[in-house]
Amino acid sequence: MQAVIDASFEPMTRTEKYQCCMVMAGGGFRFGYYLGMYAAAVETGNKPDLLLASCGGSIAAAVIQALPDDAQRKAWISSPAMYRFLCGLQSTPRAAIGRSFLHAVKRRLTSSRAAVIPDLFSDYFFDIPPQLPLPPLQAQAENPPAVAIVGGKMLFSKDQVGQPRAGRKLFAETVFCDPRTAALLDGMPSPMSDPMWGDNAIAPQLLTDVQMPIGDAVRISISDMFYFPCHSHQAGHYTGGVVDLFPVELAKKLAQRVVMELKAPFSQALAIPAWRAVLGVDGNQRLRHVHSQHADVWIDASDVESVFHKRGMQQKLSWAENRLRLLMPARHETYLEHVEAQWQYGYQRGLEAFGQPGPNYKRHMRHATRHNKARPG
Template structure:
């Protein structure tokens, strides 16, 4: 469950289709929007070791995701100048480096860049301080047919410099032990000196981990929790190598390219690597690995998102438009149905 954005509900449809066709996943890996879907799956599993279609739909249509998504809003006091000019500078610098055939190579993170992750973010979570206002219950300790692994990142200070480190959170103590023994290497360190080569296993609260994982730079500010600066799973949106280390069969979707105007320059600016170059490597890896079953979600944009972002030229802002609860339920049903069809079409 990597990414998905505001259409992450289709992951739950995929999961249920795999269950209904005798291919129930033992483990789901979630990051970014997929972390929210993973938390909802754990919520559905809290009363039973297995989910049913109805239990997943009930959780998706509850007030929990509606109020969680509804708390994400725009900064109505800020105009375009707050974030448009910095975005334009990132784009120009990135384009110039390619024109000159001199790729920008970041070797350290500045305090100014870290501060701007909050200052230049176009949105925020209402009522949030150092603890997310979301209330996902911690997973139960009883046996479950499916376990979860969620990815995010944190900022570490190494000597005089900052460096990003991947975070791994799991609902399964046995998987925690296996990860400790496996000591997986974060392959993203090959792409950028700003990223640590090792993961950190964390027991952060589930709500904190989900909020951290969905953080996209310059969309939502980082979460500051217990003196740690937590960022999103976009540090490695498709951790396909990790998935193949942990499983014999992996169901994964080839992701769409990152936007070249906003997303690619922003990720390169913060994490120090080209996300589209990394994505091409992921697609090559998937094409040549017999462990992987491909989920075809290339037309996922035909499904409505859970809320809309629209520029308001008169006010000079990008505004978030949330749906009422009835419309929200209709959209989650569309997302679930789309994902279910994708799961059914995925051949062994």
């Protein structure tokens, strides 16, 4: 039977905030660097007791919670089973090159925010298995960190796809977590529903779910719009952690200390139009806002794309097959080297961040542009 997100190994007052929350925001399939970040936190005496994760970061959070030490965690994500899973992500007919290009251009030329109800049921590039190769929760000498995973409950059905949105809210930000975390978030509105983000498609009410199996929560969180299909569980349909990719407000509500990442800007040509078309939000506006917030520790991952642009999973155009493809290293041994490089990247960046002279230090950000720099003042 699959485990439910639950870290209640010792009875605690539900309203007591966590000591330290490490936010694992995004990361895609380079999630190995989060294991290194966590190792650096533990080594420097900053072990988080809560991991708040979205998208690829949710895979790392689940592995950290389930396994007792760095060696076992690294071995799990380096395993042949994980390698086979990543190699098995296959393109769908929707990933035809011409079609993909035309739809991207159409989204870029459309300035309206989430004008129609998007087809997250069948309009996606890559198939992904419903079950991810995650480890079962093991007995451990010390309590592992609690895990909270961000996703989005879809407030529309398949037969409503294509209809005008007309101001309707389409997504409810949902946190899959244990009862203590749910109690701390009780009554908090979704930060992404704020009118400051314009006519967005996210409902004001923040939902929590303490019953969702962690494997389903992770699968939900990595359901990136247009890349992977939404995930169904019981009677509900869910999309990914992109609904609140950088949940700094949630982290502050949950913990005394917050560890965040400095992130790269989104592509103005591809990612920003997709955010606008589905969520009605400007992703870089949100990122600038997040970077202007206070956090106790900022880990610089702003250059992760350039550091790993030729390592790990690559998105390629296969002209012969007329498909966008996700390509993994041809040999498992090469994959092992790439995982080790990701781990070391996160570990070194973590040591750097935890060694900074004081809280909220951000001057070590390597890749800052007008699209992701913190707002002045």
